[in-house]
Amino acid sequence: xxxxxxxxxxxxxxEQAEKLKQQLAKGADFATLAKKHSLCNSxxxxxDLGEFSxxxxxxxxxxxxxxxxxxxxxxxxxxxxxxxxxxTIYRT
Numbered sequence: 001x002x003x004x005x006x007x008x009x010x011x012x013x014x015e016q017a018e019k020l021k022q023q024l025a026k027g028a029d030f031a032t033l034a035k036k037h038s039l040c041n042s043x044x045x046x047x048d049l050g051e052f053s054x055x056x057x058x059x060x061x062x063x064x065x066x067x068x069x070x071x072x073x074x075x076x077x078x079x080x081x082x083x084x085x086x087x088t089i090y091r092t
Contacts, residue, residue: 003091
């Protein structure tokens with residue numbers, strides 16, 4: 001069974017997600033931004049969601065984690081919770 005480890009930053013607006021993505025592109029630390037801005041409980045772990053299998057997360061989220069390149073910040077990805085910036089650390 002495939003598994004992946006990912007981290008994310010969840011915010012309310014696409015604009016906020018875009019601003020954070022620009023900061024990341026300039027070298028800002030993902031975990032620091034997640035702790036400061038993310039609305040998800042994972043914020044206290046720097047956005048780390050741990051290891052999970054396909055189907056655990058929402059489809060839009062899974063599509064990024066299991067199909068897009070690793071160690072790249074993808075997004076903003078819209079779900080019913082808001083807008084995510086997602087980085088997949090590894091897949092097995």
